[in-house]
Amino acid sequence: MSLRRLLVLALPLAFATATLSDRASAFEPSSTECIAPANPGGGWDFTCRQVGKTMQDLGFIPGTMKVTNLAGGSGGVAFAEVVNKRNDDNNLIVAASSATSSRLAQGAYPGGDMGQVRWLASVGADYGIIAVAKDSKFNTLPELFDAIKADPSSIAVSGGSAVGGWDHLKVLIAAKRAGIDKLRQIKYVAFEGGGEAVTQLLAGSVQAFSGDASEAKGFVDSGDIKVLAVLAPERLPGDFSKFPTAKEQGIDAVGANWRGFYAPGGMSDEAYDWWVETIGKTYKSDEWKKTMASNGLAPLDLQGEDFEKFVAESVAEIKELSQEIGIIK
Missing domain, CATH: 3.40.190.150 (Bordetella uptake gene, domain 1)
Known part of the structure; x- marks a missing residue:
């Protein structure tokens, strides 16, 4: 005591x-x-x-x-x-x-x-999101994970937490539910904060971004990023209602x-x-x-x-x- x-x-x-x-x-x-x-x-x-x-x-x-x-x-x-x-x-x-x-x-x-x-x-x-730059060739979360399965070295994912942090864990949870067994092969690049992680995505240094809805809101509003999936049990209300969940795309992953x-x-x-x-x-x-x-x-x-x-x-x-x-x- x-x-x-x-x-x-x-x-x-x-x-x-x-x-x-x-x-x-x-x-x-x-x-x-x-x-x-x-x-x-x-x-x-x-x-x-x-x-x-x-x-x-x-x-x-x-x-x-x-x-x-x-x-x-x-x-x-x-x-x-x-x-x-x-x-x-x-x-x-x-x-x-x-x-x-x-x-x-x-x-x-x-x-x-x-x-x-x-x-x-x-x-x-x-709730977490997985997003790509607005001009990315990926339009769905399964497309992104299929590319990772085919060549893990070709896709790097950025996040605002360190390796093993929550942004990293969200990607691993979703990837595991998508059937990716070798989770350690997924390239994750850590930055000090979600803002910097998105900036690197827009610069082309990485191919995807793992973060949270609130920190990505400004980039969503500006049209700079494309949200592939929201890691919620069902669609969020308000401005994020237009984005599909991972569950809707056959990947049963939730990251709150x-x-x-x-x-x-x-x-x-x-x-x-x-x-x-x-x-x-x-x-x-x-x-x-x-x-x-x-x-x-x-x-x-x-x-x-x-x-x-x-x-x-x-x-x-x-x-x-x-x-x-x-x-x-």
Whole structure:
């Protein structure tokens, strides 16, 4: 049992039975900040900026939320910064996703463990997509995978996570369901963020892109990329409704990237409760529902302990999958 929990148990009953709202009201945020653990243009950057803007528009935070892009190690640099240098910052939150749980599951953050930070809440799920440049010869996902089967060296797939990260795992899941047995032969090229990965696709350096609906939205709107498949159980609503799922094309693959936040492990209980409550209110707002609909986000409403349990289960599942495909032992 942690020291923090021992201290909580030792508090007088009047304090121990305080409601979340009571504790949350004891904290007043000042200069809020969100770390996006990648370069601008990717999913983590989107999460920080859009949630921060919504909080500001709703008057939940004072002034504007600062967004700091801290790329490196597929989130590892940001994780280490929070754990080692900003462990008691009550005004700091960090964008997280399935990529975060993937890297934690695979031991990719040196010395990193999900218990070193506090898990706040989710703000939706972002389904994966596999796309190509607008002038690509491929028009369906089976066509792309047939080309990989015929000559694995001829197709390189870009993504905004490291080798073994969530963008890579999505491709492997879909490829396996498409009947590709030699998954390690698939060429995956990692970049620091989805924006850079799409840029390399448009430059012709790679032939396909694995990412999430939200980070690809701008490139879809501009017509620069062609979405071959959405890795969702059924077609997404809104702007992404015109794109077929992998399932529609005979490939039974689903890849949902949850989006949410963690906080420094030493954050006070009062601040933690305030952030959990505030992110929850933001998620339930009409403003955020509109943002979700226009960016291909699906519902995922988890806060506090429920979110922490969800992340723990995600870490365990990804660890098992990674062992199966040989990324880790």
